[in-house]
Amino acid sequence: MDLPKTFDSKAAEERWFQRWIDLGYFKADPAREGKVFSIVIPPPNVTGQLHLGHALNVSLQDIIVRTRRMQGYNTLWLPGTDHAGIATQNAVEKDLAREGKDRHLLGREPFVKRVWQWRETYGGRILNQLRRLGASCDWSRERFTLDPGLSRAVTKVFVDLYNKGMIYRAKRLINWCPRCETALSDLEVDHKDVKGHLWYIRYPFADGHGGVTIATTRPETMLGDTAVAVNPDDARLSSYVGKTIRLPLIGREIKIIADAAIDREFGTGALKVTPGHDPVDFELGSRHGLEQISVLDGKARMNENAGPYRGLAREEARKQIVKDLDSAGLLEKIEPHSHAVGVCSRCDTIVEPMLSEQWFLRMKEMAARAIEAVRRGDTTFHPKFWENTFFNWLENIHDWCISRQLWWGHRIPAYRCVRCDHLIVAAERPARCPECDGSDIIQDDDVLDTWFSSGLWPISTLGWPDDTPELRRYYPTSLLLTGFDIIFFWVARMMMFGLEFTGKVPFKDVYITPLVRDELGKKMTKSKGNVVDPLDLMEQYGADAVRFTLAQLAAQGRDVILSHDRFAASRAFANKIWNAARFVMMNLDGADQPLAIVEIAKLGLAERWILSRLDSTIREVTRAIDAYEFNLAAMRLYQFIWHEFCDWYIELSKEPLKSGGERQAAARWVLINVFDKMLRLLHPFMPFVSEEIWQVIRVYLDEPNLAAHLPIAKYPEASATNPLSAAEETAMNHCIVATQGLNSLRSLLGLHPGQAINGFVRPLPYRDVEFNYESDGTKQKLGIRFPEKPAVADSRLIAADVADFRTDFDRWKPYAVTMAKAETLTMLEPDQSKPPRTAGWVQGLIEILVKAPEDFDFQIATKALEKKLSELQAHYERDLKRVSDPEFQAKAPQEKREEIEQRVALTRGEIMSVQLQLSLLEGAESHGH
C-alpha cells in the first residue's frame, strides 16, 4: 500500500464528508431503539459568515455528537439558521443604500421580497462553512426560524400568552433606535462611557425672579420637563417645594415637587423631571402623576412640542438651546462629566428613551420557574458558575418589549377593526370584527423580536405544537452548547418558553463556550481588523487541525486565545498520525486480511504495555468528554498517540516486525488493533484524517459486523482486565526510564548519537532479570532486549528499592531514573554481595569518558551535575526534616509518611549517584587531558 509522505487534508475532506451524508450516517430516526442524545444547533444568522465562535461551537458539538453516535446512542443534531430580524434587515438596507435606495422607497412587500432573495443568495453559505468543518448534523432536518412550521409555533405562543394575559400592549418608555427606527429590548442596548458635560441651568420662578438651578447632561430634553424635583430632606431646597417655575425658552409652568429618590449630593440637588425621555423621570413622573411630553420624533429630531426648535436633530437642538440659555443669562456653568449612554447594539447609534405603545411579555412568573428548574438540577450549567449569572439576570428581570418596527420577521398576529378599533389577537386573520361585524380589518404592522422565535427553537424545530415522534423522542434535548453572550437573549428565553409550553426544561446540560480572542488576547471585532477567518485557517492547516486546536484550547472557564503555533502543532500531529499509518502499512505487507487474533497471553511485554496504555487513554478520554473537558480529552489523545504509541511502541515493534514468526504476528496484530481503537477515539476530534487512514487499515480488522466507515463504527471500550500486570508495568517503566537516563547521559557527555554505549539496567524488583542496553545511536531504543517472561520479583529489597511503582507512569518516572542510578551505587557499598556486572556498568561509563572527544566540555558537564546535586540535597534535607518531625509522624496519614520515607531513600541514592558521576568526570578530566 502506497501512501504519500504527507497528509493531504483537503483531499480527505472532500473525499469523505459528502460520502457520509449520502450514506445517511447522520440521519436521526426517532423510531430507532436506544438511548437518546439530542442537540439543536445554535442557529447562526442566516446571512452570517462563519467566524471562530461558530467554529469553536460547532467543533465541540461535533465532538460530542460523533462520540455519542459511535457509542450507539440514537443521536440527533438538528441544524438551521435564524432570520435574525434586525441584523439581516440592516444588512439588506446597507445593500440598498449602495444602490442609492432605501426600504421606504421600495415599500414593505418588495423589501421583504428582497430580503428573501438575499437569504436565497447567502442563506446557504454559513451552513456550507459548517459542513466544511465536518459538522455531522442531520442535514435533512435543516430548519429556518421563518419556516411555516416554526412560524406556526410562534403564532400559537403569542396567541396563547395573550390569552393568558401574559402578553399585553402598553404605552411605556422604551429604548428607541432612531437609525433603525424601532423599539429595542433592554438587552439590545449597549452602554458606553462618554465624556460629556454637565450643564447648570437656572430655572426662574414663575414670577420671573430667582429660581432653582438644575444640572443636566441633556439640556435639549428640558423642553419636555414637567417638574423639578428635590429631596424633601434637603434643607437648602425643601422650602421651594410647591412653588412654580417657568420653564425657560418655551415658558411652560411646572411645579417643584419633593421625592426621596433625589440624590442631594449630585449637581445642585435639584432634578429636572422629563418623564417622556428618561426612565428615572418616567418612574418619578408616574408616582407624582406628571404629564409625559415627548419632544422627539422617530428619527430623534425635535417634534411639534419643541416649539421653535422643531425639526432640529437632537444634537443641533442641544447646541442651539445651550446657546439660547446662555444669551438669556440662565446658563450658570458647564462642567466636564463622564457618563454612560445607551447605544444600539446593532448600529451603535445613541438610543433614545421614548414614550411608545408596544407589546410586552410579562416575565416574572416564567423567570421564577426557570430559576426553580435550574436550582432543582433539571438543567445544569457547565461551568457551573454561569448559573449565578443566569439567576442574577432572571431575578431582576423586567417585562420584555417584544414588538419591533421592522419588516423582516414574524408579523404580530394582532388585528384591528378599522371601523370600531377593536383589537383581535388570533392565529388567523379574522374575516369580520366580532364587535361590529366590520370587514375592514388590518394587521398590526410590527414584527416580533427575533429572539422570540429563537426562544422556541428546541420545541419548534421538533414539530411543536404538534405531538410529533421527534418531539416525543428527542425532547428535552441532552445538551445546549453555546456562547455566554447569549445566555440572556437565548438560553434564558428557551428555558422559560420550554417550561411554559411543555412543562419540561428544553435541555439537561448547558455548556457555555468561552470567548475566542486573538493572539494578543483582544476580542475579535471587524473594526479592529483582527478577525481571524476560520476558513483561512482550514485552508492553511486543514479542518482536522482547526478542530483539534479549538478543542485543546477550550478549557472551561477561560477565554480561548488563539495561537498560530497551536494550529501548526495540530497539523503536525495529523501528519504524525499519517506517517504512523505509513509505517504500519509498510509492515503489513503480505499479512492476512483480516489478521488472525493473537491471544493476550502470547504477547510480549511491550505489546501488553501499549494495550494497557490504550485502555487508560480510552478511560480518560471518555471520562473527559462526559465531563465536557474537551481540552483534557484532546491532550490525552495527543500524549498517547505521539508519545506512547509512536515514540515507544512503534520503535519497540521494529525488531519483532523484522523477526518473522510469532513475534511478528503479535506485533502486527497489536499495531493494527491499537491503531484501530486510537482512530476511533480520535475520530470525533479529527474526523477526516482518522477516516482516511481507517479505510486503509480496516481490511485487517476481524470484527463481526464491522462498520463501513468510522462515523458509525463502535466506540472503543477499555478492557475489563488490565493486559499488563503491575509487575510488568514496573518492568516496562524501568526500560523506558533506563533508556532515557542513558540517552541523557550520552548527550551530557557530548557523545555522538551514533556512539555505541553498552550497559545494562537491572530493575530492582526483578533482581534476576536484566535489561541489556546497547544503544548505537541509530536505533536508540531498539537495543533493549526484553526478557520473554519477567521473572518473579526477589523479595530482598535494598534501601532504594521501596517504592511501589504501580502508580501513574508520569509521576513515577523521575523516581525510576533514581532507581537506575541508585542500583549502581548500592553495589559499591561494602556489605552488599556485589553482583559482578554492576562493576561493568561503572566500567563502561569510565571507558566512555576516556574516549570522550577532545572538545568535550567537562566544566559544563560538571556544572550541570553540581546544580542537580544541590537541588537534590535541598529536597533531601526538606524531606528528611519532614520525616523526623514528630508532628508529621503524628498527623500525616500513613500512606503519605511511607511515600515520603521512600522518597528520602531514593533521593539519598540519587545524590550518591550524582556524586559518583561527578567524581568520574573529575577522574576522566585528569586522565584524558
Place this chain on the structure above:
RNA sequence: GGGCGGUUAGCUCAGUGGUAGAGCAUCGGCCUUACAAGCCGAGGGUCGCAGGUUCGAAACCUGCACCGCCCACCA
C-alpha cells in the same frame, strides 16, 4: 455601584493538600528508509502580593493589586 472570571516557564495553557507539568518557542546534537510538519537531549518558574488554616499550600480561607467580562435608571 453590584457580580463573575483570570493571574503558574518567553507564549498558550494543564495541575483542587505531599519533590512545580505539557505543547509551542529557545539552545545543543542528529538527514536514524514511518515522519526534518521528524528524532535524541538541555536550559528556563520565589505558581500576582500580604496574611491565615495545616505536620505540609500553586491548590483551602481573608484581604489587596492588576487584567478581562457581565449587570446597573446617579440626572
